[in-house]
Amino acid sequence: MASAFIAAYGWTSFLFVIAANWRWMEIAPLQPDEALGLVYRHNEHGVGLYMSALQTTSMSLAFLTSIPLFFLAIWMIPKKNVRVAKSPLAIHANWDLDGSKLLYGAAFCVGVFATAALLYLVGPRVIGALNAAGFVLHLG
16 A cells, blocks of 8 residues: 555645645745845746745655656556557556555545645654755755
8 A cells, every 4th residue: 555655645745836836926025035035036937936945945845756756656556457558649558456446545545644744744844954954955
């Protein structure tokens, strides 16, 4: 069921990136504010907004881990009756779960709540410690 937890993290953290970006876009200033630490320029559809080290690092780490881990989880899922269709432009695959769909769904739901707790309770402390140590991840 590790694949369910990893898939839940990937899905939930990607939604976190979208929600955080949407929320922080509303309150981010158009000019840098060094007194508040809002000095990292974030280009949002041609508009330059300024964010803090905590904001930019948390969004960047969540984004950079969400998509690869989600695809890793898809690869890890126990499968049976795999059907693959290939075309010059795409590959499409269908499969049946090799195990209980109810158990996998329950593990995914637990993973969603665990990820939310990780992102909102543990994440700010970890990102704050990384920022204090001089690590800032900024994707622009």
